[in-house]
Structures are given as structure tokens and as C-alpha cells.
Amino acid sequence: MKNRFMLNTLLAIVVFVLLLCMMLLEVFLPAIILPAINIPLIVLISLVALLLDHLIAPGSRRSYVFIVIFSFVTFAVLPLMAGFACVHDFWRYGVVGCAVFTAVTFLFSSAVHRLKTGPKARAAVFAVAVGIFLASQVFSGMIL
């Protein structure tokens, strides 16, 4: 089921589910403090989409042109529709989300392609994702 557009489809679904949950929490639990839409959260979303893509369609080829275009649209439009961003944030969310997702996709795909196949490969893929997430937290702490 190799499909080079599966990753972008899964990214849109993951972002949709997250934003829908945040909207419902905001409505029915107004005192709750929701996570900020920042770089670590975008990295987490990206890694979830990448892991799902690896489980559903392992070894799919990447088309980075479409990854850039669709991720920009996803991160720019969906938060706006959900009320978590205003029109002024459109370009900022789109550009940052696109850049982070593309970078994480490249890192994850490069690492996974170098893993040995076999029964332990799935655990290694999750370990790669955890490592990238922890590294992103350190990185975002450095640039803040």
C-alpha cells in the first residue's frame, strides 16, 4: 500500500483530531490550560503522523515538494478554522509548521532507512521517534 501521499493525508488527520479534541476541551472544560501550538507540539504531531505512515505503508517514497506544500496548507489552515489562530498567524504557522515537519520527516526517514530489518525494527523505529522528540525539546529550549 505504498503511497507517497499517505504521509500528508495522515498529517491532516492527526492535526484534525488534535485540534478537535482541543476545541471540545476548551468548550466543556474552560478552566483547562491547553498546550501551546509551539515547535515541540508540531514535532510531536509530525512524529505521530510519520509513525502511522511507517505502520501503514512502510518504505513509502517521499516527495518533498508535496510534503512542503501540503504541510504548509495543513498547519496554516486547520488551526485557523479551529479558532486557535488568527489571520495574522496564517503565514507564521504555515511556514514554521512546514519547516519543522519537513525537517522531522527528513531526519526520521533517513534514520529508519538505515535500520536493519527484523523483529526488532518496529521498536527501533519508535526509539528513533522518541529520540527526535527529546532532541527537539532541547533545541527549542536553546533557541527560546
Place this chain on the structure above:
Amino acid sequence: MRKIWMPVVAIVLSAAILLCVYNVLYDTRISNQQAELTGKLRELLPGSTEFVSESFVSEDACIQFVYRGETGFVIGTRARGYAGDIDMLIGVSSDGAVTGLQIRNMEETPGLGAEALTNVEFLSQLIYTTGDVAIAQSPTGVSAVSGATSVAETSGGKEIDALTGATVTSKAIVRSVNSAVAFVTGSSVSTAATSWGG
């Protein structure tokens, strides 16, 4: 290329559903937020049941909004923490004593500054203070709360212990409390807890 419709449909459908849900639940969200805020205001300012939003003029950028109750005020504040702004609600009685406080929003580091949300020992030090609160400076540096609480009274003000590993967050919270009390009493805001790392 034939399967390019998949992400397009996913994005369009997701955007449409999110927009619909947002519009359908808009009125519910506003009424729930108002009800929650009213309950919180009554909790922060005991003895008051009705609150009126007050227009105000303040040179202190920390003050965001003001509600007047029968026994005092509830001040909405915003101060710069370590990783972002910290929004708070602070109840101050008419005689200038802090009656309650709540952190409404923050983006501080989990395990460090974010501990301020639930660390009762740290936050309780600020209750019943009357302004001019500062983070205690021990001879070797800032003294911190990790388990036990120690409070030192100093002449003209009150020193409290900061959260362990979260001095900037602690100072931002103290800054907000001092600003709220100063707004009610009309005194000047203490700068003892305002400088980063100082």
C-alpha cells in the same frame, strides 16, 4: 499522482468540520467560559457575589482587566515568565490584602516553572500579603521551596522562597501579585522581584 486527491480531501474535510464545530459550539463556549469565570471570581474574593467589569487606566502593563466586587477587586494580570506569558487572576480585598490567586495560562517548562500551577506551598506564601513581596536572597543565592516552606519577614516588605529551579517563573508571579495589590492600594510597584536573575 492519481492519489493526490487523498491529502486534498483530508485537508478540505478537516477544515470544513473544524469550522462547523467551531461555529456550532461558539455560544456554548462563551457561556461556559463566563460561568467558569464567575465561579472563579467568587472563589478568589470571598464575600463577593456580583462582579462588574471596571474600565481602568494604569501605567503598569501587567494589569489586563479589573473586576470590582463588594469586598474588593479581582485583577487579571499578565507577566513575562521564562518561556512565555503567565496569565493570572488575583483577588485583592479593599484593604489591599491578597485573598486568592490562580494561574490561568502559562507555557513554562514542565517539571520546573510549570510546578507553579499546583505547588500549594509556593502559592500559599502570597495569600494575605499586602504588596512589596520579593524572592528571598540567601547568602549563596536565591532560596528555594522544594518541600518545606520558610518565610522571612523583612522590614517594609515580605520575602518568600522561589520554586526550585524556577526563579524567573517565581519572580513573574510575584511581580503580578505586587502589581495587583499596588493597583488597589495606589502604591508604587516593588521592583525587587522584577529583574531576570536579579
